Amino acid sequence: MxxxxxxxxxxxxxxxxxxxxxxxxxxxxxxxxxxxxxxxxxxxxxxxxxxxxxxxxxxxxxxxxxxxxxxxxxxxxxRRRALPDCREATAMHDLPAEALTYLRPSRFCPSDAFTAFVRKRFGGLDGTAKVVAIRDWVAREISYLQATSDAQTTALDTFARREGVCRDFAHMVCALSRASNIPARYVSAYGPGVDPPDFHAVAEVWLGGGWHLVDATGMSAPDELVVIGVGRDACDAPxxxxxxxxxxxxxxxxxxxxxxxxxxxxxxxx
The missing domain is CATH 2.60.40.2250 (Immunoglobulin-like)
Incomplete structure (x- = not known):
């Protein structure tokens, strides 16, 4: 495309x-x-x-x-639209340095605060199945509403309020994935389906030895996204x-x- x-x-x-x-x-x-x-x-x-x-x-x-x-x-x-079929996430001791950094909590993605929640909600899943479940949970539970968050809003705030914009959706996916021991990073991007047209934010997770884009807003797919930059969260990619x-x-x-x-x-x- x-x-x-x-x-x-x-x-x-x-x-x-x-x-x-x-x-x-x-x-x-x-x-x-x-x-x-x-x-x-x-x-x-x-x-x-x-x-x-x-x-x-x-x-x-x-x-x-x-x-x-x-x-x-x-x-x-x-790039492919679908996520790879990985039954298990890469063990922490097998992660390369580029992925290990994105396993840790960050300012807007305090993943350590979600450990108990992901164990209870997604504990029976692993690998791609867990990432898909996280993406679908965020898409279902968080309402996309303009002007509902600001530059200080964290994933914890979004979890409590259950509303936000693309930035908040990406932070939620990153936080829940990291809490599941799956490296995830924030991605700034362009996409043709973004409404209203703007700079877009999605997540990128480490599965099967590589990075794969995930958009819980449903406004874009990996085969129609142009990556601008990445980071731990929005602080790194304005x-x-x-x-x-x-x-x-x-x-x-x-x-x-x-x-x-x-x-x-x-x-x-x-």
Whole structure:
């Protein structure tokens, strides 16, 4: 599946005149960046690696207090839609370093607080069956509602309130998976089914010796997701960070499926 991405973003970023951006499609397994371009008005740019070496971050220093950019890309996604059929999760002592880090609690995913719950609710399951059960439980028990959480909301808050946005769904899947001794990390991404169109958040779990995307919101599937970056939770993968408070002026995100030959399909034009 080839996807077309078109992002327009404008912020007033204040006196610091510096912002770190994570908006580019990552050069990552299961997806190939066919073309991409970032245009930022009158700004100095420096690129650094993303968390765990996945994706890039851009330090931008605009000449004025306003940061305006456009990002366009076409990405070919080749990963499978279905999770692998793994009867057992990888034992902790067999995990590689890249997965072991994502087995531990983090600020927004205090997985150690969910150990008793996952033992009681998912204790008879293992491997892929447990991940599917966790995904389905989050999808069923948490209501997707805009403006129901903020930048301080943790998985514990979401568990208690039973509502949230994609960020909260991803944190819940990560927290419950880690509490089940299955490494899980937070992923920022683009998807054509995200409603309303925005930067999206999903989880990624370690099964069968590799990472696999999981979206409990039901708005995307692994074969139609473009990964931007990963992290322990939302702290590690924001689309923009500034030293001072920033004011949103414009944000438009369009992700479309392309017809054969790279053209945007009529049903997906925005």
């Amino acid at each position: 080839r996807l077309s991405i078109d992002v327009t973003l404008s912020y007033q970023i204040g006196r610091s005149r510096a912002a770190m951006l994570a908006i580019e499609a990552a050069r990552y397994g299961g997806q190939t960046v066919v073309s991409d371009d970032v245009s930022i008005d009158r700004a100095g740019l420096v690129r650094i690696d993303g968390e765990s070496g996945i994706g890039t971050r851009i330090w931008a220093w605009p000449e004025t207090e306003d940061l305006s950019l456009r990002y366009r890309a076409e990405v070919e996604v080749t 689309f923009m960070e500034t030293e001072e408070e920033a004011t949103l002026l414009e944000l438009s995100i369009a992700v479309s499926r392309c017809a054969p030959g790279g053209r945007i399909g009529p049903a997906d034009q925005r």
